Amino acid sequence: MSIRTRFAPSPTGFLHIGGARTALYNWAWTRRHGGTFVLRIEDTDRARSTAESEAAIVDGLRWLGMDWDEGLSRQSERGDLHRAAIETLLARDRAYRCVCTPDQIEARKQQVTATGAKWTYDGRCAEAAHGPACGPHTVRLRVPKDGRLGWEDLVFGPSGQDAREIGDMVIRRSDGSPLYHLAVVVDDVDMKITHVIRGADHLNNTPFQIALYRALDAPLPQFAHVPLIVGADGRKLSKRRDPVSVQHFREAGYLPEALCNWLVRIGWSHGDQELFSLDEIRALFSLEAAHRSSGQADPQKLDWINQAWIKQLPVGRLVAELQPFLAAVTDPGAAAAATGDAGLPGLVDLLRERSKTLAEMAARARFFALPDDALDYDAKAVQKHWKPALRAPLAALRDALAALPAWEPAGVEAAFEGVLAQHEGLGRGPLAQAVRIAVTGSAASPGIYETLAVLGRDRTAARLARALAAWPAG
């Protein structure tokens, strides 16, 4: 039997990292085993579901590098199937109509829970045999009163609950709409899903869903529950407290490779390996190696992983990824110009060692994208490093650079050395800092020779001239 899996998010917000990881596990495992992976939007809650959210989920998954088969299906478009399944259940007496109102149930529930016992539906309508014309009613599944609703979880091992813990759950609202559990099970059966890989928060839902499979006379799929990703406080991720949306990380300058790498390692490991490409994830991911305990998402580890990817990705890819971030710290025109500049790849190569995110790289590359006459100087750096006495050496350097036959790091360094030799007592550091600020506006940049080499002869000259013109007098 061929493997079929699905990722079934509800479109009630952005794709969040917990869902992204569940999708990643599904995707990787399915691809590894040559199965079919489908995406099903669980939009039965019409009030909370939005088209924007669905688009965000689709975009997020694509951006991360995942693909799926057989298009995209929406649960809302399968209502007929759900309704028919409920009718079948009713006809076979595996379910019954219940006329208890929410208020009545609430009152009875209060009585039971007051004694400390656990409430499950008391079965008042179970034997009443209400017909279709019984007035406003819900439909409840007949859940066995004894026995066990168990399964062999691919991650958690033997799992289950005693059937009596569950109670007869509602599968159709009084307005005729089916509930989530019914829809999920009917869809999974209909789509011939063989392996349900989902978050451990569904562990408690599984027994009831198993009862549903049995009532439907459908074969049980294999279940694999993966541990939750929790926030720094150890609790379930909260949109309020934690940065959770994939979009957020994308906008903060994290690469999809890094995000996948980070997420796959929370709850799964492969020996001591830390870095995994999407191809490696697809080749190596196994449910046997998945963990059972929940894990925290450590943003500092993400930073490190992101930089690791920044360090090894092809420069052309980084240049392209960098553009929007460059535009954000300058303007679209400057960013486009910089992206077309032959010197940018060289700068990116210098910056990969010092950038944890694309946003940070853009901030460090800003000086390059800015027009020469628009560069702003860091006031504190100027105060500290632009000493009047450095004016003459700087002018000498300007001349030495202008006389350089070839514009490359070694030549620039030679020019520096020449100026240093001419000026007794002048240190390499002070001169480098003065130039660095003149050319980048900041006291921190890649090596000064490499920086000038990448900036180019003309732009360096323009910036030195501008700095000299603004130089503090003794």
Add this chain to the structure above:
RNA sequence: GCUCCCAUCGUCUAGCGGUCUAGGACGUGGCCCUCUCAAGGCCAAAACACGGGUUCGAUUCCCGUUGGGAGCACCA
């Protein structure tokens, strides 16, 4: 409260009875390198929650305790 689940450094984890004076990674501290910022190299501090068993022998198996989490809807 009830049901279910989990438990190795601060965090992610290796470990699937002896190889553990418990390994790696992030982070942290120190040193080196150095024109700044990084990157890199070296070193260091840092964990088997507790108590019972089982066993010749438990981080590894079992049971409790404690701690944490999830679920208890006519939400998904």
